[in-house]
Amino acid sequence: MTGLRVDFYPEIVAADVAVIGAGPGGIAAAVSAAERGLRVVVIDRGLEPGGQIWRHKAGAAATPEAQPWITRLAASGARTINGTSVVDVRPDADGFEILAESASRPLHIWAADIILATGARELFIPFDGWTLPGVMGIGGTQALIKSGASFAGKRVVIAGSGPLMLPVAASLADAGANLLLVAEQARRAAVAQFATGLWRTPSLLLQAAKYRVRFLTSSYTTGTWVTAAHGVDRLESITLTDGRRTWRHDVDVLCTGYGLIPNVEIARLIGCEIREGAIAVDNRQRTNVDHVLAVGEATGIGGAPLSLIEGAIAGSTVGSVEAPSGHLLRRRAALVGAAGRMLDVFAPREELRSLPHADTIVCRCEDVSFGAVQGAACARQAKLYTRVGMGPCQGRTCMPALDFLLAWQADSVRPPVEPALVSVLSSEVAGEATPSFPLTSSVGEAYQ
Numbered sequence: 001m002t003g004l005r006v007d008f009y010p011e012i013v014a015a016d017v018a019v020i021g022a023g024p025g026g027i028a029a030a031v032s033a034a035e036r037g038l039r040v041v042v043i044d045r046g047l048e049p050g051g052q053i054w055r056h057k058a059g060a061a062a063t064p065e066a067q068p069w070i071t072r073l074a075a076s077g078a079r080t081i082n083g084t085s086v087v088d089v090r091p092d093a094d095g096f097e098i099l100a101e102s103a104s105r106p107l108h109i110w111a112a113d114i115i116l117a118t119g120a121r122e123l124f125i126p127f128d129g130w131t132l133p134g135v136m137g138i139g140g141t142q143a144l145i146k147s148g149a150s151f152a153g154k155r156v157v158i159a160g161s162g163p164l165m166l167p168v169a170a171s172l173a174d175a176g177a178n179l180l181l182v183a184e185q186a187r188r189a190a191v192a193q194f195a196t197g198l199w200r201t202p203s204l205l206l207q208a209a210k211y212r213v214r215f216l217t218s219s220y221t222t223g224t225w226v227t228a229a230h231g232v233d234r235l236e237s238i239t240l241t242d243g244r245r246t247w248r249h250d251v252d253v254l255c256t257g258y259g260l261i262p263n264v265e266i267a268r269l270i271g272c273e274i275r276e277g278a279i280a281v282d283n284r285q286r287t288n289v290d291h292v293l294a295v296g297e298a299t300g301i302g303g304a305p306l307s308l309i310e311g312a313i314a315g316s317t318v319g320s321v322e323a324p325s326g327h328l329l330r331r332r333a334a335l336v337g338a339a340g341r342m343l344d345v346f347a348p349r350e351e352l353r354s355l356p357h358a359d360t361i362v363c364r365c366e367d368v369s370f371g372a373v374q375g376a377a378c379a380r381q382a383k384l385y386t387r388v389g390m391g392p393c394q395g396r397t398c399m400p401a402l403d404f405l406l407a408w409q410a411d412s413v414r415p416p417v418e419p420a421l422v423s424v425l426s427s428e429v430a431g432e433a434t435p436s437f438p439l440t441s442s443v444g445e446a447y448q
Contacts, residue, residue, distance in 0.1 A: 015112075137255070197341060260301045268410070
């Protein structure tokens with residue numbers, strides 16, 4: 001077989017547990033399972049463990065909250081494979097086969113159990129001008145700051161919804177941005193009631209207060225949202241409203257987004273039940289599919305503290321008949337309650353459904369306008385007629401927005417879950433090669 005590229009052949013890994021995602025929930029699950037003696041492999045798209053919430057520069061120390069967990073993961077015996085996208089998950093006789101792309105190379109993972117820690121992404125609601133350079137997601141802004149981008153001296157407005165606005169506002173203020181306004185679309189009374197109710201979870205109340213202190217000189221308003229962004233080649237100004245009046249702000253950067261939505265594509269591909277947009281789990285974090293568990297934001301938006309608790313529960317019970325500890329269950333119940341109240345308060349208001357006009361772009365990848373899809377009965381019909389959702393992001397930005405705007409039901413999920421090279425999609429394990437842990441060098445060895 002001389003002349004063949006060995007690095008083309010898929011790498012094979014076998015494990016007792018495969019954790020998909022290395023955010024707080026995935027790390028806690030991997031640590032808990034590996035410390036019980038299970039063979040654990042963690043697959044993550046990021047270049048470093050931590051996910052978006054604990055994102056940090058490669059080689060730099062993580063935050064004081066994240067570093068102990070990342071250190072514990074490294075010492076646990078779990079193998080973490082970074083820079084890797086899951087393409088397909090297939091049931092196998094003894095568990096599951098996971099096809100992934102890692103450094104443009106096929107990766108096959110066999111695992112008896114899977115823990116889904118796939119996290120969440122931002123919900124964007126299109127409005128005129130939202131595609132202008134200078135308009136960016138709230139979470140995307142946080143990622144840019146953590147990656148070293150400079151916002152010093154920039155006139156910035158944050159407008160959207162949800163508690164994520166607070167840490168991003170604090171980070172922008174720390175980074176020297178001229179933070180003009182933080183505009184929350186939720187109603188003042190609802191936000192005040194939610195803040196008052198945080199006495200049940202003092203740690204969350206203290207965290208919110210610490211964030212607010214860091215941008216205390218900037219205005220924070222409720223019941224306010226952006227209706228349009230203006231500019232020629234890039235963002236120059238925005239129009240805001242409180243439902244009674246409108247006004248404009250000259251800005252350099254607009255950070256916008258309406259909360260987070262769970263990433264459930266892999267879960268739906270496997271056949272997991274999805275309830276209210278999130279993966280449904282029992283009190284041991286088990287889904288309705290045998291040997292598949294789920295943790296973190298994919299099971300409902302709740303923040304890092306809840307994700308850590310859910311990860312600890314899943315990792316301590318995967319492959320076991322023992323019940324989770326009562327302490328973990330009580331702590332999770334308190335945080336789940338707070339998360340439920342948060343989602344009710346910060347749910348996008350009805351007025352946001354009227355933001356896009358007929359010529360407003362809703363699919364940036366394929367340049368599809370709102371008017372082109374308004375008459376479609378469902379997402380599939382719209383795809384066939386306009387190619388909406390069929391660009392490089394595979395509908396991850398436009399489809400949740402259109403679900404909100406037009407009340408479409410989610411379309412079916414088929415592999416590949418992520419865009420991948422044809423060589424990865426067509427890869428097959430050679431002969432009777434036996435996967436091993438932590439890894440074999442490549443399946444090419446089976447030919448030698």
